[in-house]
Amino acid sequence: MGKNLTSRSEDYSKWYNELVVKADLAENSGVRGCMVIKPYGYAIWEKMQAGLDKMFKETGHENAYFPIFIPKSYLSKEASHVEGFAKECAVVTHYRLKNAEDGSGIIVDPDAKLEEELIVRPTSETIIWDTYRKWIQSYRDLPLLINQWANVVRWEMRTRLFLRTAEFLWQEGHTAHATEKEAIEEAEQMMHIYAEFAEEHMAVPVIKGVKTESERFAGAIETYCIEALMQDGKALQAGTSHFLGQNFAKAFDVKFATKEGKQEYVWATSWGVSTRLMGALVMTHSDDNGLVLPPKLAPIQVVIVPIYKGEEQLDVISEKVNPLVKELRSKGISVKYDNRDTHKPGFKFNEYELKGVPVRLAIGQRDLDNGTFEVARRDTLEKETVKAEDVVSKIEFLMDDIQKNIYQKAADYRKEHITEVNSYDEFKAVLESKGGFVSAHWDGTAETEDRIKEETKATIRCIPLDAKEESGSCMVTGKPSNKRVLFAKAY
Amino acid sequence: MGKNLTSRSEDYSKWYNELVVKADLAENSGVRGCMVIKPYGYAIWEKMQAGLDKMFKETGHENAYFPIFIPKSYLSKEASHVEGFAKECAVVTHYRLKNAEDGSGIIVDPDAKLEEELIVRPTSETIIWDTYRKWIQSYRDLPLLINQWANVVRWEMRTRLFLRTAEFLWQEGHTAHATEKEAIEEAEQMMHIYAEFAEEHMAVPVIKGVKTESERFAGAIETYCIEALMQDGKALQAGTSHFLGQNFAKAFDVKFATKEGKQEYVWATSWGVSTRLMGALVMTHSDDNGLVLPPKLAPIQVVIVPIYKGEEQLDVISEKVNPLVKELRSKGISVKYDNRDTHKPGFKFNEYELKGVPVRLAIGQRDLDNGTFEVARRDTLEKETVKAEDVVSKIEFLMDDIQKNIYQKAADYRKEHITEVNSYDEFKAVLESKGGFVSAHWDGTAETEDRIKEETKATIRCIPLDAKEESGSCMVTGKPSNKRVLFAKAY
Ligand SMILES: [Zn+2]
Ligand SMILES: [Zn+2]
Numbered sequence: 001m002g003k004n005l006t007s008r009s010e011d012y013s014k015w016y017n018e019l020v021v022k023a024d025l026a027e028n029s030g031v032r033g034c035m036v037i038k039p040y041g042y043a044i045w046e047k048m049q050a051g052l053d054k055m056f057k058e059t060g061h062e063n064a065y066f067p068i069f070i071p072k073s074y075l076s077k078e079a080s081h082v083e084g085f086a087k088e089c090a091v092v093t094h095y096r097l098k099n100a101e102d103g104s105g106i107i108v109d110p111d112a113k114l115e116e117e118l119i120v121r122p123t124s125e126t127i128i129w130d131t132y133r134k135w136i137q138s139y140r141d142l143p144l145l146i147n148q149w150a151n152v153v154r155w156e157m158r159t160r161l162f163l164r165t166a167e168f169l170w171q172e173g174h175t176a177h178a179t180e181k182e183a184i185e186e187a188e189q190m191m192h193i194y195a196e197f198a199e200e201h202m203a204v205p206v207i208k209g210v211k212t213e214s215e216r217f218a219g220a221i222e223t224y225c226i227e228a229l230m231q232d233g234k235a236l237q238a239g240t241s242h243f244l245g246q247n248f249a250k251a252f253d254v255k256f257a258t259k260e261g262k263q264e265y266v267w268a269t270s271w272g273v274s275t276r277l278m279g280a281l282v283m284t285h286s287d288d289n290g291l292v293l294p295p296k297l298a299p300i301q302v303v304i305v306p307i308y309k310g311e312e313q314l315d316v317i318s319e320k321v322n323p324l325v326k327e328l329r330s331k332g333i334s335v336k337y338d339n340r341d342t343h344k345p346g347f348k349f350n351e352y353e354l355k356g357v358p359v360r361l362a363i364g365q366r367d368l369d370n371g372t373f374e375v376a377r378r379d380t381l382e383k384e385t386v387k388a389e390d391v392v393s394k395i396e397f398l399m400d401d402i403q404k405n406i407y408q409k410a411a412d413y414r415k416e417h418i419t420e421v422n423s424y425d426e427f428k429a430v431l432e433s434k435g436g437f438v439s440a441h442w443d444g445t446a447e448t449e450d451r452i453k454e455e456t457k458a459t460i461r462c463i464p465l466d467a468k469e470e471s472g473s474c475m476v477t478g479k480p481s482n483k484r485v486l487f488a489k490a491y
Numbered sequence: 492m493g494k495n496l497t498s499r500s501e502d503y504s505k506w507y508n509e510l511v512v513k514a515d516l517a518e519n520s521g522v523r524g525c526m527v528i529k530p531y532g533y534a535i536w537e538k539m540q541a542g543l544d545k546m547f548k549e550t551g552h553e554n555a556y557f558p559i560f561i562p563k564s565y566l567s568k569e570a571s572h573v574e575g576f577a578k579e580c581a582v583v584t585h586y587r588l589k590n591a592e593d594g595s596g597i598i599v600d601p602d603a604k605l606e607e608e609l610i611v612r613p614t615s616e617t618i619i620w621d622t623y624r625k626w627i628q629s630y631r632d633l634p635l636l637i638n639q640w641a642n643v644v645r646w647e648m649r650t651r652l653f654l655r656t657a658e659f660l661w662q663e664g665h666t667a668h669a670t671e672k673e674a675i676e677e678a679e680q681m682m683h684i685y686a687e688f689a690e691e692h693m694a695v696p697v698i699k700g701v702k703t704e705s706e707r708f709a710g711a712i713e714t715y716c717i718e719a720l721m722q723d724g725k726a727l728q729a730g731t732s733h734f735l736g737q738n739f740a741k742a743f744d745v746k747f748a749t750k751e752g753k754q755e756y757v758w759a760t761s762w763g764v765s766t767r768l769m770g771a772l773v774m775t776h777s778d779d780n781g782l783v784l785p786p787k788l789a790p791i792q793v794v795i796v797p798i799y800k801g802e803e804q805l806d807v808i809s810e811k812v813n814p815l816v817k818e819l820r821s822k823g824i825s826v827k828y829d830n831r832d833t834h835k836p837g838f839k840f841n842e843y844e845l846k847g848v849p850v851r852l853a854i855g856q857r858d859l860d861n862g863t864f865e866v867a868r869r870d871t872l873e874k875e876t877v878k879a880e881d882v883v884s885k886i887e888f889l890m891d892d893i894q895k896n897i898y899q900k901a902a903d904y905r906k907e908h909i910t911e912v913n914s915y916d917e918f919k920a921v922l923e924s925k926g927g928f929v930s931a932h933w934d935g936t937a938e939t940e941d942r943i944k945e946e947t948k949a950t951i952r953c954i955p956l957d958a959k960e961e962s963g964s965c966m967v968t969g970k971p972s973n974k975r976v977l978f979a980k981a982y
Contacts, residue, residue, distance in 0.1 A: 030565070030621050031609065034558035039637060042555045064533045067525035068559075068611075068642055068658050069581075072588070074521070076597045086588040090560075091599050092611065093584045095646040097563070097577040106567045108582050108608055117599055118522065120559075120583065120611070130521050140833060146530060151559055151642065155586040167559050342631060 005354070007288045012232040016283060020161045023291045023355050025278065033159040033166030040355065041278060043299035045169065048277060049149065051201045051296070052171065055193050061145040061173060066127050068150070069118035074126040078251040081125065084218020088155040090120040090166075120153040125219060125244070125270055128174045129252040136176055136266055138257045143186070144176040152274075162279035163236075163491050170274035176266045178256065180245070183267035184222070187243040190271040191224035194239035202277065203294040203407035204228050204284045205414055206238055207437070207486065209462025214446050217270075221245040227461045227486070229414045230283040233435020235461045235488035238280050241271035279491070285379075285406050291356025292379055294406055295399040302328060302335045302395055303357045305348045307364030314339060317363055320388065327392055333399065353378065358402045359395055379406050420484065424475045427487070431458055437488045441481035443474035452476060458487040496845070498779045503723040507774060511652045514782045514846050516769065524650040524657030531846065532769060534790035536660065539768060540640065542692045542787070543662065546684050552636040552664060557618050559642070560609035565617040569742040572616065575709020579646040581611040581657075611644040616710060616735070616761055619665045620743040627667060627757055629748045634677070635667040643765075653770035654727075654982050661765035664732075667757045669747065671736070674758035675713070678734040681762040682715035685730035693768065694785040694898035695719050695775045696905055697729055698928070698977065700953025705937050708761075712736040718952045718977070720905045721774040724926020726952045726979035729771050732762035770982070776870075776897050782847025783870055785897055786890040793819060793826045793886055794848045796839045798855030805830060808854050811879065818883055824890065844869065849893045850886055870897050911975065915966045918978070922949055928979045932972035934965035943967060949978040 005022060006014045021027050025041030028034075037045065053063070069092065076082045096112030099105070121127065128146075135141060153167045162168075173190060177183040191208055198204045206226035216223040220242035228238045246265040249255070255263045285292040295301050304325070306317040321337055328335045336357075338348050345362065352360055362374040373391050376383045379402050386394050417436025421427045430438050442448060442460065453459050467483040474481050496513060497505045512518050516532030519525075528536065544554070560583065567573045587603030590596070612618065619637075626632060644658050653659075664681060668674040682699055689695045697717035707714040711733035719729045737756040740746070746754045776783040786792050795816065797808040812828055819826045827848075829839055836853065843851055853865040864882050867874045870893045877885045908927025912918045921929050933939060933951065944950050958974040965972050 027625075029558045029618065031558045031560045031562060031618070034560060036558065036622050037556040039553035039555045043553065045556075046554065062530035062534065063537065064530045065528040065536075065660065067520045067522045067527065068644070069522045069525060071522060072597060072599075075588075082588070082597055086590075086597060089586065089588050090583045090609070091585040091588065092581045093599065094582040095580065097566075097573070097580050097582065097610070099577075106563060106573055106577060108563075108584065118581070119588070127520065127522070131518075131527050134518075153559070169556065 005288060005290065008231060015288070016279075017161065019286060019290060020282060025282070025291075026161045028161065031166075033156055035161050035165050035167075037169070037275070040299060044281070044293070044297050045275060045278060047297045047299070048197075048201070049171075052193075052197055052273065053149075055197060056147050056171075056173065059145075059189065059193065061147045061175075063148065064146050065148055065150070066124050066131065068121055070121050070124070070127050072117045072119060074130055075119050077126060078219050078247055081219035081247075081251075085122045085154070089122060090153045090155055092118040092120065121150070122152055122154045123270075123272070124148065124150070124152075124172055125174065125248050126252070129248040129254060129268070132174075132176055132266070133252050133254045136254055136256050139178050139259055142176055142178045142256060142266065143182065145173075145186075146175065147171055147173040160279075162275055162282070165275075168275045170272050172270060172272040175269045176249075176254070177269070178258070178264075178267070180267050183245075183269050184243050187222065187224055187241045187269040187271065190241040190269070191226060191239070194241065194271070194273060195226045197273075198226055198228065198238055198277075198280075199407065201294070201296045202281050202284070203296075203403055203410065204238065204280055205407065205411040207462060207464055209464040209467075209486070211240075211462060212446075212449060212460045212485070214449055215460065217242045219244060219247050221247070225462050227437075227488075228280050228284065229410075229417060229436060229488070230280070230491065231413065232283075233417060233489070235437065235490040236276075236280050236283070237461070237490065238277060239271070239273040242269060244268035244270060284410050286356065289381070290354030292406060293356035293358060295358045295403050298356065298358050299334065300336045300352075300355075300357050301333050301399060302359045302361065303348075303352045304335065304337045304361040304363070305345050305352075306337075306339055307345045307362055313365070314341075316368060320363060320368070324388075324391065328395065331392070331396070333395065359398050361391070377402055379409075418486070422472075422475065427458075427475055428456055431456055431487075431489065435489065437461065437486045439484045439486055440475045441472035441483075442485050443477045443479035443481055445477075448474060448476050452487070458489050461486045461488050461490060496779060496781065499722060506779070507770075508652065510777060510781060511773060516773070516782075517652045519652065522657075524647055526652050526656050526658075528660070528766070531790060535772070535784070535788050536766060536769060538788045538790070539688075539692070540662075543684075543688055543764065544638075544640075546688060547638050547662075547664065550636075550680065550684065552638045552666075554639065555637050556639055556641070557615050557622065559612055561612050561615070561618045563608045563610060565621055566610050568617060569710050569738055572710035572738075572742075576613045576645070580613060581644045581646055583609040583611065612641070613643055613645045614761075614763070615639065615641070615643075615663055616665065616739050617743070620739040620745060620759070623665075623667055623757070624743050624745045627745055627747050630669050630750055633667055633669045633747060633757065634673065636664075636677075637666065638662055638664040651770075653766050653773070656766075659766045661763050663761060663763040666760045667740075667745070668760070669749070669755075669758070671758050674736075674760050675734050678713065678715055678732045678760040678762065681732040681760070682717060682730070685732065685762075685764060686717050688764075689717055689719065689729055689768075689771075690898065692785065692787045693772050693775070694787075694894055694901065695729065695771055696898065696902040698953060698955055700955040700958075700977065702731075702953060703937075703940060703951045703976070705940055706951065708733045710735060710738050712738070716953055718928075718979075719771050719775060720901075720908060720927060720979070721771070721982065722904065723774075724908060724980070726928065726981040727767075727771050727774070728952070728981065729768060730762070730764040733760060735759035735761060775901050777847065780872070781845035783897060784847035784849060786849045786894050789847065789849050790825065791827045791843075791846075791848050792824050792890060793850045793852060794839075794843045795826065795828045795852040795854070796836050796843075797828075797830055798836045798853055804856070805832075807859060811854060811859070815879075815882065819886065822883070822887070824886065850889050852882070868893055870900075909977070913963075913966065918949075918966055919947055922947055922978075922980065926980065928952065928977045930975045930977055931966045932963035932974075933976050934968045934970035934972055936968075939965060939967050943978070948980050950981055952977045952979050952981060
């Protein structure tokens with residue numbers, strides 16, 4: 001096929017956009033800012049969902065489903081929440097179309113105006129806490145540990161596939177607790193679960209931390225996050241978990257009777273990851289040849305390409321391949337045997353490289369003669385000839401080794417791209433030349449944070465959980481600071 | 492707790508509404524016509540999804556995701572399609588809220604009016620076929636076999652939990668084919684898959700058939716359906732599969748190059764089932780004590796309730812129960828050991844009866860003395876004392892037997908409630924006295940169908956696939972008819 005993929009060094013942003021489309025992950029639709037997730041991309045998302053869902057359930061969460069529409073009055077109940085979302089709301093105002101009387105076509109029926117406008121959910125705290133008021137009466141009803149898999153809409157002006165789209169898919173957890181301590185522990189637990197998922201399933205190393213006040217979720221007391229680093233040196237927020245205090249309980253009047261019979265407001269968390277993770281996955285591992293997928297999320301883990309002339313030779317090859325396919329499947333490895341006669345082996349090699357299939361086997365006449373397969377791994381592009389009797393254990397080894405190798409590669413890259421600086425000039429120089437995370441002292445004020453953002457486009461990605469106490473002075477104002485925070489330009 | 496459930500004979504409709512809420516399946520939300528699917532209800536839906544998804548994938552379908560919004564102009568492109576959906580469309584007209592200048596609160600920003608209104612998808616044929624135009628060039632791109640799990644919105648004036656809600660969850664398959672024959676085969680295949688799912692997973696017997704022209708999907712050439720019968724004698728359409736001909740291909744200009752190099756329009760199908768299946772499940776099996784769930788869809792298949800006084804006795808019981816729980820789980824049976832000390836056994840018995848848990852074990856002092864468990868099955872409410880060493884095989888037997896028994900019960904009920912009639916008077920009498928399906932001759936015209944509907948509220952549910960050729964005359968007009976069709980009042 002010829003990939004014609006722009007290289008990363010040439011234009012990273014263009015490389016990403018092309019890759020997402022060419023690898024059949026997603027594409028823009030005819031609806032402004034809304035994407036179509038194509039079958040190959042969706043298959044990866046399904047694997048992400050399955051992995052996360054299992055972790056949620058193992059920690060006692062249940063799934064439920066709440067309405068897509070939020071009455072305008074609900075959204076308005078928590079002041080900072082509506083402030084945060086008002087500017088990007090898709091608003092339903094009518095419930096009927098009709099034929100125009102002048103015959104000009106289908107129009108919105110002005111007689112079908114809603115009494116109260118409905119917002120297509122940008123997030124569901126308000127509708128969910130309106131429901132929790134009915135579900136929670138006593139401490140016996142707590143904790144309430146619920147997750148929802150859903151689509152949400154935030155009207156973005158500039159969109160990019162997976163990274164920023166008007167509609168996206170996500171999960172949103174919403175939990176209710178009797179005590180502040182328990183709610184904070186829940187919010188922290190979910191951050192750890194997200195980090196575990198990112199690192200062990202996606203092979204994406206992340207930094208755990210908390211957001212500064214300016215970067216917090218609208219309505220949160222504390223926002224925990226995981227931050228990843230892309231190959232262009234920009235950070236990407238991969239998941240957030242919020243301790244919401246009693247803000248939503250107060251806005252929606254959700255109280256419970258304690259064991260002692262007192263009425264108290266309920267403590268809340270919410271947490272979410274979205275199809276944005278797909279963007280993080282692509283940008284962390286892929287190269288100028290296409291996607292590189294971690295075996296744990298690859299829809300096809302092994303592809304087998306026969307190299308043959310004529311049906312007779314294909315039959316001989318298939319006799320070797322079919323039992324191998326069966327054996328691999330019995331071990332839970334997903335295999336595709338691509339014996340299409342409409343495409344040449346070279347075309348297929350290109351295609352599976354582009355699509356990031358972790359392991360490719362090829363088998364031709366020489367392999368038939370020698371009882372071997374050619375085994376190619378996608379991450380390093382290394383090829384090796386392996387005896388047929390060793391090929392299964394080789395593949396099992398590679399499933400594990402590729403997963404580890406791409407994680408390590410990303411972790412090494414990140415390690416090289418966390419730079420400590422002690423002056424604002426140094427800060428700017430590192431940001432421009434090298435990118436990545438820049439670790440610096442900051443005076444803790446929103447003013448300084450804003451100034452840095454305006455002057456350099458870098459934001460505080462997080463105050464890392466493992467930041468060590470270290471007395472220093474803010475690189476901008478010289479005021480005292482007791483720990484370093486991580487800055488970066490970000491997606 | 493005391494169930495306080497209205498009985499079916501007293502008020503079937505009230506019984507249903509109460510049961511759905513009390514069994515924690517779903518409830519109405521603060522948003523008109525939109526429901527909240529509660530965790531217990533959602534867990535059943537997840538099992539339905541998993542069962543169906545597996546069947547779809549085994550027949551070569553892949554999942555994808557398309558935008559929730561449909562531009563008004565797209566919806567308008569297929570004439571009969573927009574005709575069918577225009578009256579129930581939620582319309583997005585604006586993309587921003589703002590603070591009112593007079594301080595009266597949050598309002599829709601009049602400056603943020605969309606150039607073209609967006610419809611919240613009532614179904615996705617139009618946006619999908621707009622996409623397929625880009626995906627299909629040649630016969631090599633066909634068939635295209637895609638499914639989507641999504642929420643859809645149809646603005647209904649009178650809603651009922653699961654049966655008819657403004658927003659509901661569903662799957663919608665959309666396939667594209669090179670030939671008419673292949674598309675028809677696909678539409679038929681999906682009807683058969685739906686029937687298999689209904690009968691084998693839900694234990695709901697269904698009749699397969701085709702819809703009359705008036706009852707067809709808006710834009711379809713042929714609508715295949717499966718029809719179930721509820722305990723009040725009303726029918727419920729449980730799934731539909733449409734042969735769409737070339738209607739959408741023509742509306743969206745989707746052509747492909749044949750092997751011979753000719754340009755032809757693509758042939759289409761679409762097919763869907765929704766959370767409506769939850770309503771069918773509840774109404775088919777449940778009784779005046781609550782839900783009756785088929786083991787294959789029950790989130791909890793076995794509940795174990797200890798009957799004890801004091802912690803010491805509970806410990807002795809738990810020593811017997813814990814290894815049993817472990818063994819059952821290792822066999823893939825979902826078990827809940829309800830050792831809560833906040834509720835009495837009687838309360839728990841009631842609760843699990845209400846929630847339709849197929850098998851309940853109880854164990855108290857006498858069982859400890861005798862080495863037994865009390866085993867109760869939900870479908871027949873029979874109780875039996877079973878030796879501890881036999882209890883696993885007893886449960887395995889019951890998983891199978893309850894599934895079969897409730898299917899058979901529903902099939903027997905349906906058999907008794909298909910009545911052949913030969914005159915319109917007899918037809919009306921049967922409809923009023925006995926309900927169910929009424930099998931009658933009809934002259935094949937929409938006029939007669941409409942008249943019957945107006946006069947009796949009965950509609951033609953389907954022309955059964957297995958209807959035998961039989962010359963007769965229409966019960967209303969006396970005109971000739973060559974097969975019987977099935978009428979019923981329906982949900
Ligand atoms: Zn670098
Ligand atoms: Zn009867």
